Amino acid sequence: MKKYIIPFLFLLITQNSFTQNSNRIFKNINQTENGLEINVDDGKYVIKFYSDKIVETSFIPKGEEFLKTSHAVVLEPKKVEIVPVISKTESIFSTDGISVHINHKPFQITYQFKGEVVTSEKQGYFKSKHIPLEMVKGNIVADKTEKIEFNLTSDEVLFGGGARALGMNRRGYRLPLYNRAQYGYETHAELMNFTIPLVISSKKYMIHFDNAPIGYLDLDSKKDNSLTYETISGRKTYQVIVGDSWQDLIENYTNLTGKQPLPPRWTLGNFSSRFGYHSQQETEATIAKFQEEKIPVDAIILDLYWFGKTVQGTMGNLEVDKDSFPDMKGMISRLKDKGVKTVLITEPFILSNSKKWKEAAEQKVLATDSIGNPAKYDFYFGNTGIVNIYKKEGKDWFWNIYKEIIDLGAKGLWGDLGEPEVLPSWVNFDDKKADEIHNIYGQDWAKLIFDGYQKEYTNERPFILMRAGSSGSQRFGMIPWSGDVNRTWGGLQSQPEIALQMGMQGLGYMHSDLGGFAGANLDDNLYVRWLQYGVFQPIFRPHAQEDVASEPVFRSDFAKKYAKKAIELRYKMLPYNYNLAFENNKKGTPLMRPIFFEEDDANLMTNSTTYLWGKDFLITPILKDSVTSKEIYFPKSANWFNFYFNEEKIEGGQTKTVKVEEKAIPTYVRGGSFILMSELVQTTDHYKADQLELHYYLDKKENSERTYYNDDGLTANAYEKGNYEILEFEAEFEKRYLEIDFEAEFGKNWNPSEKEIKLIIHNIKYNPKKIKVDGKRVRISSKENTLTIPLKWNPNKELKIKISLK
Incomplete structure (x- = not known):
């Protein structure tokens, strides 16, 4: 090891015109x-x-x-x-x-x-x-x-x-x-x-x-x-x-x-959520309504009524209110049989009149005052203490409650009010003062849950929904959301910025309560536009105060119709979105990316109204009412195809005014990209990774390649355990032919199976004279600028499709 010792020197020099603390020698x-x-x-x-x-x-x-x-x-x-x-x-x-x-x-x-x-x-x-x-x-x-x-x-x-x-x-x-x-x-x-x-x-x-x-x-x-x-x-x-x-x-x-662990695939599905479901009957009836309307749903979230009938005075009970939920375990099991996972809310506050107060005080699991008694103070929900998660006894006590919840069959845990909502500076956490841990309490709470899963539920990927954290929170699997946003157009307008900024700060799953949370504003146009944005947002979770329904099944026919279309698209995009989750896990890359990631231009640095969803989608949410046209900048690195209207192609490097349709927000796909999609399912339990659509957007004669990750969607550390496949699709142009190659690589413990894939080539404005699949000629005509080729593929072998160019 080299060492250099430089003696103190009294020399004056000019340095940039900026000076350090002039008293520091x-x-x-x-x-x-x-x-x-x-x-x-x-x-x-x-x-x-x-x-x-x-x-x-x-x-x-x-x-x-x-x-x-x-x-x-x-x-x-x-x-x-x-x-x-x-x-x-x-x-x-x-x-x-x-x-x-x-x-x-x-x-x-x-x-x-x-x-x-x-x-x-x-x-x-x-x-x-x-x-x-x-x-x-x-x-x-x-x-x-x-x-x-x-x-x-x-x-x-x-x-x-x-x-x-x-x-x-x-x-x-x-x-x-x-x-x-x-x-x-x-x-x-x-x-x-x-x-x-x-x-x-x-x-x-x-x-x-x-x-x-x-x-x-x-x-x-x-x-x-x-x-x-x-x-x-x-x-x-x-x-x-x-x-x-x-x-x-x-x-x-x-x-x-730290990197965000790969969440379970169902995390990317649709949630039924509100503040809140008051009873077992109401919970099951809500899911029955989704299934009656054939609107896909993967999870239901129970707010604080699962442990008490009132908002105030019940926090800290942390056990099932059997009057309202007489058979919680049976209900969760029945929902599971329908492909619906149950998520339960918890808070770190134990009210002094709650069922757990005496136990928590006797076991010394609460933060303390200056003389060592449980610290008590008042806030909106009542007179409270807070769990000391920095003390072994506090961690163990809290984790044992989570084990009881998990043993009921819950597949997700919601940690609310983890800022903490109210935490006076005089409260002590052993040798730490409240102000020293205030900003990391939510993070360390998520760590407590994540560590518990790693120790006792080693094969399961946790779902941890949290409202507060700090730098590094992503490594504990935290799924953050943007808090109690107003149910107004103004509330919607800030959401892309918040998600984009947080993705750049490592928290790639930042999302909003779709439709807005706060207030009794019934605006179906707002609701539909928020859910259409939600398709291209990390988590699809409509949630709100119950005075206006957050669930599409209880909205008007207009709202229900377009919400259903948005949710169905979200499910069809599961292969693409799951691959984004994998990229985030491996490289930290955000799911939502600012447009300047694509084109490093000073003029784009403040743009949050258009963004990238992964590498290949360019998204412009509609953030105001009654918008009939929208000015959009299209990055110069590619040409862009309208995702919904196959005939429209826009050259990159220009700002263009586009027509805005009621059925969707402006959504464009990069020329040359491969977009992998799946058949529609009503729950990710029925997701078939072997029945797929592969969309290729033919553009310039430039080679392109995309890879897509897949595993069982549930097992923790599936990639590290060798339980995965990576599908590779490549387009190559040679003389008068387009060749599309399918290849795959597998983890050592993956057993590949045959895939049925519809290859859909967009922007092909002619009938190819010759199409060969694995050297055998097939006869298919293009329709409406697309060519659809049904394929069966054994991923153990390379598959080649050769198409004559015009």
């Missing part, structure tokens, strides 16, 4: 095995390389211990070759990608990637007076706060900070880092359930502030080109993450903080 640098130690007069910097695209910097002030534990990071640093270049004025430590530049006087740390400046510390770490924001004045209380400040360039667009409704560019805001629900929000919400200490720049870098306690992110609110992280306490640690592309950047971040 450089002393020396030691190169360590995987990084650096920089000694300054008021403390020490420890710099660690995780890879050539991720570097971590921690500042340890004099007299303080380094806090080693991270709430977010799971990546182990790998050995990186570091090349030092030392001069009297500057020390540079370079990897193949990122490099750290230390200017000695004035002291400053700058990060570069491939020779270009990424970012630099401005003041670096400092302490100063806390100036509270009005919206969190009673929540974030401190005389002074600790801060880390960076330089920005004037043209950077900034994303991140968690779930907010602000517009895509969040620059100019000082944002609280204090998870808190925002009931009935619409187009503007500066504080919501997920606050994440992560900033993403349009220059393709991220800064993750690796600290759990509450604070702020200031994204240049003073208009002085400064980015400032601010906290009441904790680690002075951040990671700088870079990438060659947007996908690469997000993959690097999710390598650092």
Whole structure:
């Protein structure tokens, strides 16, 4: 291991025109095995390389211990070759990608990637007076706060900070880092359930502030080109993450903080959900109505009435109310036989008059006050305590309740109010104060459930619906949603932005209560447009207060008709969507992707009204009433085909006004792509991965290839266990022929079976003179610009289809 010690030098130089904290005096640098130690007069910097695209910097002030534990990071640093270049004025430590530049006087740390400046510390770490924001004045209380400040360039667009409704560019805001629900929000919400200490720049870098306690992110609110992280306490640690592309950047971040496990396939189906089902009879009757109307459904979610008849005063019972649900186990079993899974709500609050209070207090599983008694306080639902999930007894007690729920047959668990909804700062969690764990309580709650599954239900993929979390929450299988959005057009308008932003921050399954949650607004046009958007959103879950039905089966004939079409399309898209889930699991790639992922143009950085669903769908939701036409930008990287109207093709690289139809939102498919779809089923239990439609969008004579992942949809870690298949479809152009090849690869424990596939070639405006399947000629004519070829394929063998070109 090389070591370099640089003596303190009194030399003046010019550095960018930005200066570091002028009082910080450089002393020396030691190169360590995987990084650096920089000694300054008021403390020490420890710099660690995780890879050539991720570097971590921690500042340890004099007299303080380094806090080693991270709430977010799971990546182990790998050995990186570091090349030092030392001069009297500057020390540079370079990897193949990122490099750290230390200017000695004035002291400053700058990060570069491939020779270009990424970012630099401005003041670096400092302490100063806390100036509270009005919206969190009673929540974030401190005389002074600790801060880390960076330089920005004037043209950077900034994303991140968690779930907010602000517009895509969040620059100019000082944002609280204090998870808190925002009931009935619409187009503007500066504080919501997920606050994440992560900033993403349009220059393709991220800064993750690796600290759990509450604070702020200031994204240049003073208009002085400064980015400032601010906290009441904790680690002075951040990671700088870079990438060659947007996908690469997000993959690097999710390598650092963890990948989302692949959920069960039924997660991608339709949910029946409302606040809430009051009885067993009402629950079963609702599912019977779906089946009577032949509207596919895969799960039903029971809100808090499963453990009590009233909203207030029953939270914490956490056992079946047998008056309302006399045979919960039997009901869940009967629903399961119909292909419908049951999800039950839980909360971390145990009311002092609930059935579990005495037991929880006696077993010392609750957070405490200053003298060690269960901490009690009032909120909307009653007088409450909160489970101490940071204590072994608390974890075990809570997990045993979940085991009872799972043993009833429940296939999903809903964790609500996990911000936590109300958590006074005086509450103690053993050696941790409430403000230190407030933002990660929801994440650690999800971890408790996820760890329990891994230990006791090892083959099952958990479904964990959660309303709050932090950086890294995705690795515990958390399915987040955007909270209590208003049931209005304004509520709908903010949803694509929230989902796109959260996907970039690792939480690829962020979704909304389809149709809107809050209020008694009965608007069928709004409902239909929200559900049409929901087809191309990670989770399809209409949910709302019960004064207006959230389920399509209880809406008007108009709403029911178009909701049914949307849900049926969602089911037909299961192969495509499941492959998106697999990509997210392997690379962290979001299911919903901003349009600038496709075309890296400054003018597209603030666009959330058109986005990509996976690689090959371009989606423009209808976010206002009575829209008859829509202006859409079509990325120049491809030509785009109207998904619903086969004859329309639009050349990429232009903005075009398109007609908006009642039956669907504007949906376009990339030319040259293969889209794998399935036959319609009423539940994913009946999904047949061997009866498929393969749509190929013939465009330019350019070769293209797509792969599709498949497994049984249920077994945990199926890919790692070798229980999977990957289907590969390739289009090749040679002279006067189009050749389409089918190939497959399998895990070592997968038993492939024959597939019936309808190959549908779009944009073929002639009758091919010759079509050969595996060398044998078949006679088929094209109709309405499509050619449909029925195929039987043994995936153990390659299959070739050869079509003469015009």
